[in-house]
Amino acid sequence: TIRRRLAGPCRKAPRWADHRSMFDLAFAIVQVFYIVTAARLYSSARTMSHTPLDPADLDLLWPLAWMTAFSADVSTAILANAYVVVGFLSIFFWRFLWMRILVMVVLLQHTAWPNSFGAIHHGNHEWFWLSVCFLFLPTGAKEAVRENRRERTRFLYAFSIAPALILFFYSLSGLYKVYYATLQLATGQYSGFMPDAMAQTLARRALETGSEPMWADVIINYPLLGWPMYLGLYFVELFAVVILFRPALHRIWGFILIAFHFGTLTFMDIVFGQHVLINGLLFVMSPFAPRIFNLRETLVAIPLFGPLFVGLMKGLGRLAFPAE
16 A cells, blocks of 8 residues: 555556566666776775775774774785775676675775774765665576566566665655754744755855855855755655656656756765766666656656646646637
């Protein structure tokens, strides 16, 4: 019942005839993930091998606690070699569970390292969690999985955990923003719902960091331009998890989320390069999205506003084709 409510107007019978093409695209996306992971570990290995820091001088997070048992040269060499070996092998053997477990463990180290210098950076977190999601993929050669309906369906179900988790993260972020903006509004404080909220946020961030974002001055000088974007972001993030059950919105939500991260660069000078890639792979290239874009299906599927668009289209239809 919950799933049907979340699906809204997208409640349809399973598209069994499209499952092979869905599988092919999902398989390709996972393969790209491990190739990009190998490239990232490859680049990090060089940095690690040229960074002989003493682990005792760092604020090591728990995944890297083992480094204190070795000298600086040995511990960084172990990590650099793990990046190289696991990254390279993952390109060819990611279909095996043992390989995906190794990648997950190494990515956990890779995520903990830049956060062991006294500050937390969230850039690598989603990439690590994708490696956890992909542990649930069935093992086997591509053609063997593709031609077995049960295994093919298992692969698609397991793959769907990844976009589900990413959308859940966005919904948590949206819930946090909306909750506190509502609380502040109810208690008479300055709220994120205010018309100049985005301008205030950009100005405060620029002063705190001393940065000069490319487009921040436009919003600071003309605050009302930022109001619809700020409120729109609340909506897009809050209802993100609902989009998983509405394939007609996968691509458009992917584009919007990418636009949001481009906005964090141009308006706040914050870079989320991995998030752009993740949204592009999981949503713009979503294997579950309809093959052909249909504007009506897309508008009707939008949470909350779908019924409004239905009524609007019916009204326009009556105007265009009045009854005799």
